[in-house]
Amino acid sequence: MQETASTDPATAAGSGRIVVEGLGKRFGPVEAVHDLSFTVEPGSVTGFLGPNGSGKTTTLRMILGLVVPSTGRALVDGVPFSALTSPGRVVGAVLEVQGVHPRRTARAHLRAAAAAIGVPDSRVDEVLTLVGLAAAADRSAGGFSLGMNQRLALAVALLGDPRILVLDEPGNGLDPDGIAWLRSFLQAFAASGRSVLVSSHQLAEMELTAQRLVVIDRGACRFDGTVAELRAGHGSRVLVRAADPARLAEALATDGITEIDRVDDGVLAVGGADAVRVGDLALAAGVAVYGMSEERAGLEQMFLRLLAGEEQR
Template sequence: MIEVTGLTKRFGGAPAVEDASFTVRPGAVTGFLGPNGAGKTTTLRMILGLDRPDAGTARIDGRRYPELEHPTRVVGALLDAGDITPRRRARDHLRWLAAAAGIGDDRVEEVLGLVGLADVAGKRAGEFSLGMLQRLGLAAALLGDPAHLVLDEPVNGLDPEGIAWVRGLLRDLAAEGRTVLVSSHLLAEMARTADHVIVIGRGRILADAPAAELAAGAGPRTRVAAADPEALRRALAAAGLAPVAGAGAGGALVVPAGAAEVGRAALAGGVALTELTAVGGGLEEAFMELTGSAVDYRGGAA
């Protein structure tokens, strides 16, 4: 079990993580979600003892990471798949890590096979694609057969087959009773993978709930567009409907209301619509509702 209590970290006086508290329990995949710059990676680094918190604690089975006698056998971590000497061969990289942790070469070959790199283990890391580096990072995280996994964006750079493979791997590891904490910006994938979700925005925990419960709590949404976007905005405003900030694409707006209500607002304003699509609730919609005021950078409509 991973327990975070009142964790706080500031850089140059600006809060990166503010009084964060949550518990990651074994036997489930816990998704750690948040906009860019929300504090996800900083929180993971503090859990792993790489950044010292200004306040609060992060404990793994009751101990801080530096207090673990055999950390590789307790926690498997992947924070930056590209953090490897380019000239080092994949097998040699894992052997070096294994030797430092007192792990035999047999385990190296086992994890190479598990992540699908056995046939390319003699290649240098600099020859690997991002997806292959992610697989190598996962192999390193699994070397010690740890009871806890802390993974930062583990499917970044993987193709659809690789993403599906990671999904199955994480769920299998959780089913074995391990603690699995994984950050990701792929909300649709997290909806298929995570049992529990923790949402962070501007350093503060915004939600901590079962994924299904959080998704079910998202209200209806409608994607709407018109040839005259400004007239559409005025019609929506007159009806008391405010589009979700940053949620539109291609000039469309996403409105937290049902399609019938949005359509009536457009009709009352004399606006001819080019799109009116109910997009429903779900984890992505719940995430947008929670983090709408915690996004630092938003794109504008084309």
């Protein structure tokens, strides 16, 4: 079927976006993905989170034209992946790290991959440097660690200088330094106006890497928004040490703040209000405050609450 050119800027060709609309996939009795819609905007990293078997890989494979959707559609840079004329120059993807021939060097592997998408050899050294493998360029891939293989796979994805990156669990096998490096690499890539969609089950890491999050569970979307929105909805608390906690609790309650726990001697944990509001109310009530801090619930905890909440529906 011929796709007609869209006039909607969200789905227009050349938008640099990934647009997923009502996407679904059924494998026999298993509904792997159900009515999923989200957009990956240029200039930001979008984290794609979900527990094992939640449908992340299936979704990424549909975006990349490797699995045919049962319902809906996925557009890459305004068109279905299959309609891209030079896909390697538009979207770079790392789905699962394929074994490289063990006797092949990183450079030889990249040269072959470059030739396959019509990219000059000169790009090979550039991507080796970009992923931090320049010093290992002439070593056989057989001796590479999992982390080095991840970097090599990323180098292949970058050969066509794509404007969109799609990565399935790229942090797997990376040590803490490698994870920090990947985080700054993806952030810099996005900051140059390009789009990143990265799946992970490492929620705390995504909180640091991504601006937007799409959380799925059992194939369906549970959350789509910014990290700040997720935090706001599954909240952080203000810890306040006060001279007279009972009077402060009373003043807060009078103002409609009832989520109050006494966590320590003289310390109240207050939910549903920020530090400014708690401080102002303490001042108005004449209660001395000796210290305040924000207890930011870990994304992991929020994520578990999110899934637990959905299960009760």
